[in-house]
Amino acid sequence: MTQEQEKVSKEQLILEAAEYEFFTKGFAGARTTTIAKRAGVTHAMLHYYYRTKEQLFERVVEKNAATIGQAMLAAMGNPAKPIIERLRDGISAHFDLIVAHPMLPRFFLNEIGAYPERYNLLTDHLGATANKLFTELQDEADAATERGEIEQVDVRMLFISMLSLNIFPFIVYPLGQNIMTDMMGDKEHFLERRKAENIELIMRRIKKQ
């Protein structure tokens, strides 16, 4: 009878509680006792399964690092499509991925900002794959410029703009909610509008005029 119910192991519960705690408070602000309490276990259990706070943190980072790469990849769009569609779809897909993981950006940006050395492996790996995609995308953009389809653009600059527009609303949300309550009150609706706005901004940026 316990076979059906007890699908989630305590080990799993701890990891999930840790994720929430680390995402909201960061490594320094997280408390292992709070994590244990949230998971509904004694804090000795936490150490039994993960030994140290550091190792538990590493597990959380590992579990989510792939999503960052996935988001970046998605942002590059589908190479088969024409550049304009490709960019539009890239922005959209990237935005949707953040909606699915809204706490990730603030967490990673802040932890990397506070302890950059810790993340050299992650950022190096990210940089390698990104730069390949950048040169490929730049070639395609240049070709489109030659054909008179779009303005001449630096795709890396465009990429930064896209990241800024897509990520920032999620970082500023707690603050924004207090300032623009009416606009940001209905989160679903706000995000929908925001996504459209971001696409509009980038489309207008590359539009030939």
Add this chain to the structure above:
Amino acid sequence: MTQEQEKVSKEQLILEAAEYEFFTKGFAGARTTTIAKRAGVTHAMLHYYYRTKEQLFERVVEKNAATIGQAMLAAMGNPAKPIIERLRDGISAHFDLIVAHPMLPRFFLNEIGAYPERYNLLTDHLGATANKLFTELQDEADAATERGEIEQVDVRMLFISMLSLNIFPFIVYPLGQNIMTDMMGDKEHFLERRKAENIELIMRRIKKQ
């Protein structure tokens, strides 16, 4: 002879060291002993002048809260100028203020994200002044739209776009440096380009087409 040299009191040195520590590590990650060491005093001195870590933190927040408001105000531009110039100047002035205080955005956004209740006073105050300016600016934008000068826009949406574009590069810098070393290596030059890019994006967004 000590009159000329000892211009900076230890109290001041502690506050400055605290600022750096809190800005880089956040409240939770900051260590009062590290602050004292950086200031070149014993950690008892820190408690002598500021009693607790919390109070020291509050002093740092107080000292910098005004800058946030100042930046927001600057972003609204000069009401005397026509709307297009007003927006252009607003973005530029806002960007320059962040250049002068590059660690502020990440600090405040993260602390507010982690402990929102703590900042209700600050955000309420910010919200009050901002909303007045928003309605005033929206009226002006609507008038310009009537005259066929610009597209119809929601100035609050435009404001979020502007904040995103101006602030995000400073938050992502530690990560970006590792990924786009060539582009972001020369910080001065990168920021100059980035500022121009942000203005271009917003100008194109409002341009009648």
Add this chain to the structure above:
DNA sequence: CTTTGCATTAACAAAATTGTTAAATAAAAT
């Protein structure tokens, strides 16, 4: 010059937080 008040230090205390261990319990394998 001496008294008063502020600045400074060193040593100590308290609390919070992480981590350990040995014993108890439950589950699984033989």
Add this chain to the structure above:
DNA sequence: ATTTTATTTAACAATTTTGTTAATGCAAAG
């Protein structure tokens, strides 16, 4: 059934971090 292995608990230990205090030094005011 019994042995073995994994899980769980409670109590404890170590460390880190914040905060206090009492004694000392020092500079300015009277």
